[in-house]
Amino acid sequence: VGELITTGTLSGGEQAPFGRTTGSDFSVALAESFHCLLTASIPRFPFSKDCITVWKRTQFAPGKSVVLAENHSEDNDNDNDNGDEEEDCWASIPPEEVLPEDRAAPCLAHLLQ
Numbered sequence: 001v002g003e004l005i006t007t008g009t010l011s012g013g014e015q016a017p018f019g020r021t022t023g024s025d026f027s028v029a030l031a032e033s034f035h036c037l038l039t040a041s042i043p044r045f046p047f048s049k050d051c052i053t054v055w056k057r058t059q060f061a062p063g064k065s066v067v068l069a070e071n072h073s074e075d076n077d078n079d080n081d082n083g084d085e086e087e088d089c090w091a092s093i094p095p096e097e098v099l100p101e102d103r104a105a106p107c108l109a110h111l112l113q
Contacts, residue, residue, distance in 0.1 A: 003049050004030070021050065034058055035093050056097065060089040 002021035034055040044050045102112050 003051075004053065030055065035091070035097065036099060037097055039099075059092045061092040062089050064088045 004022055004027055035058045036053055036055050038052075038054040040052050042050060042052050104112050
C-alpha cells in the first residue's frame with residue numbers, strides 16, 4: 001500500500017515521481033525483481049494517490065537477443081579479452097500475469113475503443 005513510481009503523487013510543491021510513501025531505491029528494486037499483477041485504488045486523502053498493489057517475483061530465463069548479438073558482435077569480441085562473458089537474461093512472465101498496456105484518462109478513454 002502506498003504511492004509508487006507508477007502512481008506518483010498529487011501532493012503540493014514539486015512532483016515526487018516515486019511517490020511520497022516509497023523511495024526511489026525501493027521502487028527501482030521492486031521493478032527490477034517483481035512484476036505487478038494488480039493495482040486497486042483505496043480510500044485516501046485528496047492529495048494522495050495511494051493504492052494497493054500485488055506483485056510477484058519475476059523469473060528470468062537465460063538467452064541472447066539475435067538483434068543485439070548481430071549489432072554488437074564486434075563490440076563483444078573486443079570487450080571480452082579476459083574470457084568472462086556476460087550472460088543476457090530475459091523476464092519470463094506468463095501472458096496471464098501481464099497487465100494491460102492500454103490506459104487512458106477518462107477524457108481520452110474513447111481513443112482506446
